[in-house]
Amino acid sequence: MRLIDERSAAFRSVVADAPDLDAQVPTCPGWTLFDLVQHLGGGDRFWAAIVGAGPADAPPADAVAARAALEVPREREALLAWLDASTQLLLDALRAAGPESGCWTWWPASQSPQTAGGTARHRVQETAVHTYDAQLAGGSAQPLPLPVDLALDGVEEFLFTVCATPSAWPHKPTAFDFHAVEGSSWRLAVDGDGACITRIPAPTASTGEDSDAAGASVHGTASELVLYLYDRIKAESLRVDGDAGLLDLLRAWEPEEK
Numbered sequence: 001m002r003l004i005d006e007r008s009a010a011f012r013s014v015v016a017d018a019p020d021l022d023a024q025v026p027t028c029p030g031w032t033l034f035d036l037v038q039h040l041g042g043g044d045r046f047w048a049a050i051v052g053a054g055p056a057d058a059p060p061a062d063a064v065a066a067r068a069a070l071e072v073p074r075e076r077e078a079l080l081a082w083l084d085a086s087t088q089l090l091l092d093a094l095r096a097a098g099p100e101s102g103c104w105t106w107w108p109a110s111q112s113p114q115t116a117g118g119t120a121r122h123r124v125q126e127t128a129v130h131t132y133d134a135q136l137a138g139g140s141a142q143p144l145p146l147p148v149d150l151a152l153d154g155v156e157e158f159l160f161t162v163c164a165t166p167s168a169w170p171h172k173p174t175a176f177d178f179h180a181v182e183g184s185s186w187r188l189a190v191d192g193d194g195a196c197i198t199r200i201p202a203p204t205a206s207t208g209e210d211s212d213a214a215g216a217s218v219h220g221t222a223s224e225l226v227l228y229l230y231d232r233i234k235a236e237s238l239r240v241d242g243d244a245g246l247l248d249l250l251r252a253w254e255p256e257e258k
Contacts, residue, residue: 001091001120003150007127008087011040011134012080018138021076025137027232033137037079038072040130041086045070047123048086048093051116055102094120111164111197112157122161125154129230151222152184158229159186159197166194167255174215174246179203180222187214188250195255216242 015021021034028036049063050056073079097103099117112118128146135143146154155178173191177200185202188195218225220238227233235247 001094003124004087004091004094004120004127007124007131007150008044008083011127011131012083014131014134014138015083016076016080018134021074021079023137023139025133027133027136033134034072034074034079036130036133036137037083038070040127041072041083042067042070043126044086044090044123047119048089050105051090051093051097051101051103051119053103054097055114056104059104090123107161109164109166110162111160118161121153121157124150125157125226128154129226129232132227132232145221145223146226148182148222151226152180152182154226155180155184155222155229156186156197156199158226159188162229163188163195164197165255168192168194169253171249175213176246176250177214177217178225179217179219180225181220182222184222190250214242216240216244216246218247 015033015037018033021037022032025031025033025036031039046059046063046067049066050059053060053063073082094116097116099115099120101116102114103116103119105112105114105119105122107118108114112121128150132143132146145151159178169190169192171190173189175190176188177185178188179185179202183202185200187198187200189198218228218235218238218240220228224233224238228235228238231251235244240247
């Protein structure tokens, strides 16, 4: 929860200093900075209602209706106050529920838990990435990298939540390795049984890397890896060993959950 609060404050700071709320967000085509604020604040309110509802097979109908009918102030000071209140609603719901409390999530077949804690972990990453988006919309030529500890968890959270699936990989079995220069590594193995993520030892100068085990290996800072996974930067911005074409297949894959 501390990280949600910190990242949300960082997001609000970028919005407060941005020259124009109608500026386009380069990494979210068709969105303005105002749209991004509405999305993030509306998401906080939506997930606050979901966490508060407890275990369920679907999000609460009133939360879905409230998100569809969302009204957001256009004046900047009022907008920032609304955004702050949205975050506080989420934090209050998370505190009241506790991290082990079950709730609906859109990732039932992943390796991440359907709990308030799992929701909080994902919201941290979404807020962090959208802060990067807001920096670009605000005219920053070189947005700040994501904090290292947050980014390291972000790589794993994305892989566990978004990539893990029991849906069959429609191509030849292979593996994708992701190596953060800060010293953590993960393997995404894909085959007819789906996609599974494991932590693996980071390659060193003495051990090298088992190039036969992975079809493609991606190397970068943890922040770069998160931004790549969220499609904010391209693979060309990173070091890729092996068959880079496999990354295009992974990006295009849309699993059908069982």
